[in-house]
Amino acid sequence: MVNKLPKEIKKAWLVKNILDALGTIVGFGIIYFVLKIFVDKNWLHLTLIVWTVLFALVILFDLIQILLIPYIYNFWTYQITGEFVELHKGYIFRKQITIPLARLQTVTLEAGPILRWQNLTEFIFAYCFFK
Numbered sequence: 001m002v003n004k005l006p007k008e009i010k011k012a013w014l015v016k017n018i019l020d021a022l023g024t025i026v027g028f029g030i031i032y033f034v035l036k037i038f039v040d041k042n043w044l045h046l047t048l049i050v051w052t053v054l055f056a057l058v059i060l061f062d063l064i065q066i067l068l069i070p071y072i073y074n075f076w077t078y079q080i081t082g083e084f085v086e087l088h089k090g091y092i093f094r095k096q097i098t099i100p101l102a103r104l105q106t107v108t109l110e111a112g113p114i115l116r117w118q119n120l121t122e123f124i125f126a127y128c129f130f131k
Helices: 008-038 041-067 069-073 113-117
Strands: 077-080 084-089 095-100 104-110 122-127
Touching: 008 041, 008 069, 008 113, 041 069
Parallel strands: none
Antiparallel strands: 077 084, 084 095, 104 122
């Protein structure tokens, strides 16, 4: 039986992407003021045009990630059987990972502040490919 990730993960992804976008805005704002101070006046106009285009592209990418959260959610599934752990992910390039339980060496649980806010935990598997 294939399981979907908990619905709360969509809220966690949304908050993470919004924080990423805010970090981008702050970072580009700092770069803007540094450019205004240190770039020669003859090059300032061209430099600010390049800066504006890069800023717009990065913000556009952040907004696309936010809009695609429901779509991405539909393509993350997992299945745990008596012999395997199967992970399915990807919405453009599909990826399926099958890990035999006999090969699992370590399972690490991590939860940052955003995941803890939603009572979620991230599983990180370490497994051996060879005998």
